[in-house]
Amino acid sequence: MANGSRQAVWEFFGTELKRRREEAGLTQTELGAKVFVSGGYIGQFEQAIRKPQLDVAQRIDQVLQTDGIFERLCRKLIDDPRYADYFAGVVDLEQLATTICEFEPTVVPGLLQTPGYARALILATHPFAADEFIAERVTARVERSAILKDAARPRYWAIVHEGALRTAVGGATVAAEALDHLAELSRQRRVLLQVFPFEAGAPANNGSLRLMEFNDAPPVAYTETSFSGTLVDDPAVVKRAQGAYDLLRGAALSPEMSLDLIESAAEDHRRCASST
Incomplete structure (x- = not known):
């Protein structure tokens, strides 16, 4: 994990510790x-x-009866080989978040990926990795999606660029199954899903962007490129990221129109699969 990202998560650890301690009525x-x-x-x-x-x-x-929160944060920050160093701390923060807003310009967001889709992405970046390594990474990514199934799940709002829907990650069949999964999550209202269409032009944010809000801690923003990620808790920068997300949301299709486009793209992939 980059030093800035690691420090931001430790700062969240400290903020949460102070809040839980004071709730328990204990001095330092x-x-x-x-x-x-x-x-x-x-x-x-x-x-x-x-x-x-x-x-x-x-x-x-x-002592604080916090159901292992601080142990999990500590373990993730110390080491977790299933995740890239710069992302490990983010995984625990998303489990504590009350709201997650995400924009992905090139792929389906990790929390919404099917095993086949996740495997294809991991293979693309680790073409010489052993099967055990690939399977471990796939399992870790799919396990993260469990937070969307819980009754106390965070509110999750995802904006996906149309280009991500049109790319046949893993082949046409795998891509169609991935989009079917997106459509089903949208129909079940487990997530609020919008598509940023080609005709909307340039997006307000060019890379991956995630915003997370918490009950009693300041919001954070997370940005990611192919080889690094940055967790930001500076209020001014987070506010700018929130403004960019508002612009993305305004330019995206409505949830209803987005669902239609997702289903149409899935059908296009299926036609390609059947013609080969």
Whole structure:
């Protein structure tokens, strides 16, 4: 993970720790005594000056009864080979988010991918990888989508460029199945899905963009290119990203028209598959 992205997630760790501690009615000194560190250390954790060891994070979860949140954040930040270094911390943040807004200009968003589609993308970037490596990455990506099935799932709003729908990732059959999955999620109202059409011209944001909001922590923005990602919590920059997303939303097709286009693109892929 890039240093800026890692630091931003540790800062979220500290903000969440402070909120949970205060909800439990504990001072920094009182919590420190319960998890066998000084109150000064707790203050440094909350300010993201010092990073807690895994066993301390586990004890904090036990004392604050936080269902393993701090342990999971700590583990992801320490190491998770299933994700790119710059993305590992984002995975835990999306599990805490109340709202996720995403724009993808070239592919179906990761949370909405089918196993076949995910496998094709991972193979494209790791053509010499072992089958076990590919399978592990696919499983990790598909497991992330579980947050959209939970009753307390975040509100998820995705804008996908039409170019992503027209690209036969994994071949025509795999692409058609991926778009069928998108259409079904839209019909079930599990996600709010819009398509940014070709005729809309240049999008307000050229790369991948994700905005995440939380109950009692500031919103963050995440941008990604082919080889790096950046997690941003600077309020001014996040506000600019939100403005860009509003412009994307305004230029995209309505959810109803988007669903029609997704279904049409899926049918086009099926026709290509049947003609080969």
